[in-house]
Amino acid sequence: MSPVKQIVVLGGGFAGLHLVRRLERRLRRSEASVTLVDRQNYHLFTPLLYQVCTGELPPHAVAYPLRDATAPAGFQFRQSEVTAIDLERRRVGTADGELPFDHLVIALGSVTNDYGIPGVRENALPVKWLSDAEALKRHVLDIFESAATETDVARRREQLTFIIVGAGPVGVELASSLRDLMDHTLRRIYPSIDFNADVTIHLLDGADRVIPGMDPRLSRIAMKRLERQRVRVLLNTLVLEIRPGAVHTKDGAQLRGRTIVWSGGVKVNPLVAALDVPKSKDGRIVVDDHFRVNGRGDVLALGDSAYFENRGKGLPQLAQVAVLEAPAAARNLAALVRGEPTQPFVYHRKGDLIALGRTQAGAEFATLGGFVLGGFPAWTVWRVNYLMQLLGVRNRASLLIEWILSFFAGRLVANTP
């Protein structure tokens, strides 16, 4: 009998977690030992992260314990920082020692991209990890506390100016939800603030429409909603520099505000950047349609780390893509462990969803010929979709309860650590 193969999966995000869940059904324990490595002991459900930023959900609702997926399957989980990947020696370096592998899956995701713009890292708040969301929420609530006692009108208005850079899905959903937080919770508890005159939300983007990666009809739905919510959308606006409390644009304008949020996009994980394998222009690992890296059957990559070409373009860096790739990659990995032939992955896009606050959303259904829906019906689709996608009974129950509470009783605005 051949020895048990060591499979190491790097990253418990959408790609790594869903791959591991599928491997459970495809591999016997006598065939392979599976170790999932992540620096966090939970999987972060990023599509709902903006709701943590704006007090609609507590952090635990969007964090699913990775051991819940590994332990029952007889797999190992190691919480550690991955520090190096040595493809030649077939070893992964972690903060807690080396891990040898026979098969490696690289699913390390991406990191915030500041595009080299000066001051982004120092003076803007990112929205990528759970700690970012908690920090942003604390910052927003602190701002309201100090603005509530500020008697100088100009200073109060500057304190209450929020600038969100990047009008992709994250920026749009955040801007809309931030306005809802103010209109439906903060307005009631901060009577000294004039929410119509004192508060401004700016949303900036270099593109000529909001959510430029989505169907233009969704952009129009989003734009209309943002205008109704009094979000000032500045398109075709490129950022030159971010200084403390000020965004400088390439056309010479300066926007002043105490809160600057950076939702400008992502780039590859530095560990991926350091690998000497074929890469795409944006630095992702080029994989073939079996997810193999450089044609090697012992190294697969998927999710945000991988560049999977489809109709001449790389698949977008989306949870939706990672979740669709994972079962196919798991099937191929099991085949590779057994020395059986693998199958190519064929991508079928499902569509896009964009949340636009308390009772509004936009939805595009690729499977229904590109049918687009807006308003409350799309909001219902959005909520049901994410409720079903979230893993774990506890997470789903928390989500449902917190959504109901936030809707009827107001958001979570105690500024706890």
Ligand SMILES: Cc1cc2nc3c(=O)[nH]c(=O)nc-3n(C[C@H](O)[C@H](O)[C@H](O)COP(=O)(O)OP(=O)(O)OC[C@H]3O[C@@H](n4cnc5c(N)ncnc54)[C@H](O)[C@@H]3O)c2cc1C
């Ligand atoms: C705020 C936000 C909202 C989003 N909303 C949507 C949405 O609505 N719909 C959608 O389709 N997509 C959305 N996305 C994109 C989506 O999150 C990504 O495309 C998806 O997470 C990619 O999955 P992945 O498994 O490749 O990476 P990730 O989910 O990022 O997982 C990577 C994992 O690797 C771990 N890791 C990274 N580096 C190390 C290291 N050195 N050592 C140890 N562990 C490490 C991380 O902790 C993480 O758990 C959103 C992204 C963000 C940031």
